[in-house]
Amino acid sequence: MLLHNAYREEIIEAVFEKTNFCFVVVDEQGLVTYLNENYCKFIEVQLEDVLGKHVTDVIENTRMHIVAQTGKEEIADLQYIKGNHMIANRIPLYSGGHLVGAVGTVLYRDTKEWMKMNAHIKDLLLQIENYRKKLSKQNGATYALHDIVASSVKMDKMKEKIKKVSTGDVSVLIKGESGTGKELFAHSIHHLSERSTKPFIKINCAAIPEELLESELFGYAGGAFTGAKKAGKLGKFQLADGGTLFLDEIGDMSLNAQVKILRVLQEGEVEVLGSETTQKVDVRIIAATNQNLEQLIEANRFREDLFYRINVVPIEIPPLRERSEDIRVLAKFILDKITKRTGKRIHGFQAEVMDFFQGYDWPGNVRQLENVIESAVYLTNTDIIKLDDLPDQLKSDMLITGKGTGLKEILARAEKQAIEQALDKANGDKVKAAELLGIGKSSFYEKLKKYKPDYSGNVEYNPK
Numbered sequence: 001m002l003l004h005n006a007y008r009e010e011i012i013e014a015v016f017e018k019t020n021f022c023f024v025v026v027d028e029q030g031l032v033t034y035l036n037e038n039y040c041k042f043i044e045v046q047l048e049d050v051l052g053k054h055v056t057d058v059i060e061n062t063r064m065h066i067v068a069q070t071g072k073e074e075i076a077d078l079q080y081i082k083g084n085h086m087i088a089n090r091i092p093l094y095s096g097g098h099l100v101g102a103v104g105t106v107l108y109r110d111t112k113e114w115m116k117m118n119a120h121i122k123d124l125l126l127q128i129e130n131y132r133k134k135l136s137k138q139n140g141a142t143y144a145l146h147d148i149v150a151s152s153v154k155m156d157k158m159k160e161k162i163k164k165v166s167t168g169d170v171s172v173l174i175k176g177e178s179g180t181g182k183e184l185f186a187h188s189i190h191h192l193s194e195r196s197t198k199p200f201i202k203i204n205c206a207a208i209p210e211e212l213l214e215s216e217l218f219g220y221a222g223g224a225f226t227g228a229k230k231a232g233k234l235g236k237f238q239l240a241d242g243g244t245l246f247l248d249e250i251g252d253m254s255l256n257a258q259v260k261i262l263r264v265l266q267e268g269e270v271e272v273l274g275s276e277t278t279q280k281v282d283v284r285i286i287a288a289t290n291q292n293l294e295q296l297i298e299a300n301r302f303r304e305d306l307f308y309r310i311n312v313v314p315i316e317i318p319p320l321r322e323r324s325e326d327i328r329v330l331a332k333f334i335l336d337k338i339t340k341r342t343g344k345r346i347h348g349f350q351a352e353v354m355d356f357f358q359g360y361d362w363p364g365n366v367r368q369l370e371n372v373i374e375s376a377v378y379l380t381n382t383d384i385i386k387l388d389d390l391p392d393q394l395k396s397d398m399l400i401t402g403k404g405t406g407l408k409e410i411l412a413r414a415e416k417q418a419i420e421q422a423l424d425k426a427n428g429d430k431v432k433a434a435e436l437l438g439i440g441k442s443s444f445y446e447k448l449k450k451y452k453p454d455y456s457g458n459v460e461y462n463p464k
């Protein structure tokens, strides 16, 4: 529709600034380029403070950055902001056929009906959450797909795939480095499947001692051996009957155990130790590994026939370093979780910390990120996590594994860090900081200009 030229600006202004809607516009990187007055008021920010910031740092539970990447609109989504459930629409913005960002609205009406509806939604969601908790306590799967925090296109695709494979009974093999979230995905598949009300049972294949293997997996009859319980014991297969059996670290399973599991999978029944009879079991298998099973097969350490049984749908979770877009949202989520638990009031990360997080290799993936943030929360004595609060090991890694690995970059990073630490120690007094570093004032100022051009400290020094 063409707007009448004479009123074009007035109409745009009326829509954006005079309605009850909150508007936000982001560019293709998810950085805020516009936030209308209503929105600023609602989330209590000043426009000039948020322009250019990543939208996840400005708006709670936003998905604007995702829509700006996928180009897929999201209409009438429920979004929780500042204690209210809002109705959000997110629409991709195209210019000249290219995706250039997204525009989002949330409906914000301070009327009685809206408050009533909000309370009603809150109540319903609370009920769902309670049922979900009860159910997961009963069946052992604690996490669902919405617990997988991510904003990368790669992880969005993984979630889509998970939704597709969850229904039906196909075996799924989840591959990925340690700490990438394989267990979260296994839980989510179970939650989304028709078996969700039935048990989810996990076996850590690396942790079961060989001599206990059979009784752990298949159970035993009363009096099967000396020391056995009178009533006997159910094995993991029987416990998982009707539900899902999660075989974690399957690459570490002994060959002997592989033979036994394969038999159960082929025949659908287990032989209980010390009993003459067999028992029918109906389980769906989800297996996970951080090893290359094809290589283990070559080395005769994994059975090829078992591999084909469990590898019907392979899913590979990318390591964190290959989806650095997730780091920001994950770090924020983890920090919130830890501060809630510990009661410490820490509201974010210094920009340099986030830069480092995004350039770092994360060999231990999300689990390592959790550990690093947890330790920094304990170490920091301010309300923001700084480079200095990170564990020593990581700080030394920082010198050789940051974004630039050439000697020049390493020296520059070290210099920048030294300047920041000296300024911190000297409470922003630049003359003192230069003294602490044992360099002249003008040399200090040159470096400060180079590394921190926007820095304004306590004591000014004007070289003549």
Ligand SMILES: Nc1ncnc2c1ncn2[C@@H]1O[C@H](COP(=O)(O)OP(=O)(O)OP(=O)(O)O)[C@@H](O)[C@H]1O
Pocket: 147, 148, 149, 150, 176, 177, 178, 179, 180, 181, 182, 183, 184, 185, 248, 288, 289, 290, 330, 366, 367, 370
């Ligand atoms: N996308 C994610 N969102 C939120 N938490 C995550 C995510 N990925 C991993 N985690 C958290 O990181 C930790 C490690 O995840 P998980 O145990 O699922 O990894 P894993 O791949 O199964 O590791 P391992 O191979 O060592 O068993 C857990 O505390 C988990 O909750």
